Amino acid sequence: MAGFKRGYDGKIAGLYDLDKTLGRGHFAVVKLARHVFTGEKVAVKVIDKTKLDTVATGHLFQEVRCMKLVQHPNIVRLYEVIDTQTKLYLILELGDGGDMFDYIMKHEQGLNEDLAKKYFAQIVHAISYCHRLHVVHRDLKPENVVFFEKQGLVKLTDFGFSNKFQPGKKLTTSCGSLAYSAPEILLGDEYDTCNYILSLVVHFAPLLKMFFIFGVCL
Structure with a gap:
């Protein structure tokens, strides 16, 4: 499921239905989502690109770059990245026991x-x-x-x-x-x-x- 796709707001790229909010940060919110076809639950980090300054944009680039590189049983997987005009969605492996x-x-x-x-x-x-x-x-x-x-x-x-x-x-x-x-x-x-x-x-x-x-x- 790894890749980089363009999508649209609402039902993300026609693939994921967003559900409740799991967490919130300065430029992003993490939401529970479900894959439309498989029913698989994932965590989606939704980044509002309109609020990013140069430094934050650089951090985001490095975050995606590093998460695509690391593949380890004790690191949360980045399944795919979905890009829209105003938002970037990081589709992540979902934990089941809190932090x-x-x-x-x-x-x-x-x-x-x-x-x-x-x-x-x-x-x-x-x-x-x-x-x-x-x-x-x-x-x-x-x-x-x-x-x-x-x-x-x-x-x-x-x-x-x-x-x-x-x-x-x-x-x-x-x-x-x-x-x-x-x-x-x-x-x-x-x-x-x-x-x-x-x-x-x-x-x-x-x-x-x-x-x-x-x-x-x-």
Whole structure:
């Protein structure tokens, strides 16, 4: 189902019926949708192109570019991109168990250690895979990890701040969520993929009510 198609507003390209809203951002809304012919449920990120400035347009280009590149069991799939005059639709794999933030809020005492390790390992695999392809996510946080309970998986999503990087070359753009950022990013210093170790620690500490220590770079 991967591809790039032009469509029209309403019933997207005659292929998807939009349903309830699942989430909302500055320039986009994420909606539940159903494929007209197969009945398959998907998540659709609807971007209003009329509200995008130059920077936001660049981020959108990189998001689509990186999501088309990554294909991993622990990364939400981008099925296709549908373009209209005023909107861009990203047709995405739909999770069935909410996001990690909500999950943490419902388990304030922490999780079983084995279960937490299982989820942690899956996100590490996803991030490591991205880095091997020279893709950096740059917005790792609980809200961007989605549960697929029927598959027994968690998957990384929202590549809105992602970008390609050159091995051995530092990154300079400060972006993502401040609460999960490394000090170098907060200070506006150069950084590399090793700085995302701290994001992983801050991200998953609430699951076990403890901190992890790493000695390797993903």
